[in-house]
Amino acid sequence: MLVAALLVIPDLVLEEAHVGATGKTIATFLNWATWLAFVVELVAMLAVVRDRRAYLRHNPLGLVVTFLTPPFVPAALQSLRLLRLLRVLRLVRLAPLFRVAFTMRGVEYAGVFTALVAVTGAAAFDAAQPGKNYFDGIYWAVTTMTTVGYGDELPTTVEAKLLSMAPMVVGIGFFAVVTGALADRFIKRDEEMKVEAIEAEAPADLAGQVDRLALRARELTSELEALRLAIRAEDNRRR
Secondary structure, eight states: OHHHHHTHHHHHHHHHSOOHHHHHHHHHHHHHHHHHHHHHHHHHHHHHOSOHHHHHHHOHHHHHHHHHOOTTSOTTOHHHHHGGGGGGGGGGGGGGGGGGTTSHHHHHHHHHHHHHHHHHHHHHHHHHSTTOOHHHHHHHHHHHHTTOOOSSSOOOSHHHHHHHHHHHHHHHHHHHHHHHHHHHHHHHHHHHHHHHHHHHHHHHHHHHHHHHHHHHHHHHHHHHHHHHHHHHHHHHHHO
């Protein structure tokens, strides 16, 4: 199902781009394949779960995708076609990957996620904003996510304005991840340097402690010998 959700992105890109008849055929196939995957999952889960109503209450996404995003929706109903983006929400199952967000691995994951949002948002902008093409959507997505906002590609419809909110949040989040990862890297390097310094000093300090213990042991041995001689002298005197 994660693969099916991920295939929605190239489906939207191919459908909105000028790729010829072959590209449109592939887009149609991907659209049907991803929708049927959600349908099969919904039917299979309803067949095996004990409480179907409870399952539908806790998993409304499958129901919405199945009944509101079928491939046979007319092209005139652009708002319903945009609902296909709901299929991408299945990728939230990958959320545990973002536990390592403020690391260099986190930057890699965030970069991939940001790129996916950019190409998906471009296709959606193309569909939601009249008179625009896919390149205009890419340009709009990049300027929005980087908070440049030249103002030459403005959303005017309600759908496009709502859509603009996602790239804004994702763009700010991506740069926050990059900043946090760099700060984390410097902090870890500082800690590593401190550990290395402690480890470098440890052998010399340990050798000093061993020498002090050896000296103290010799002092105790001398004191015990002196005490033994004193006790022997006292015994001889009494005799």
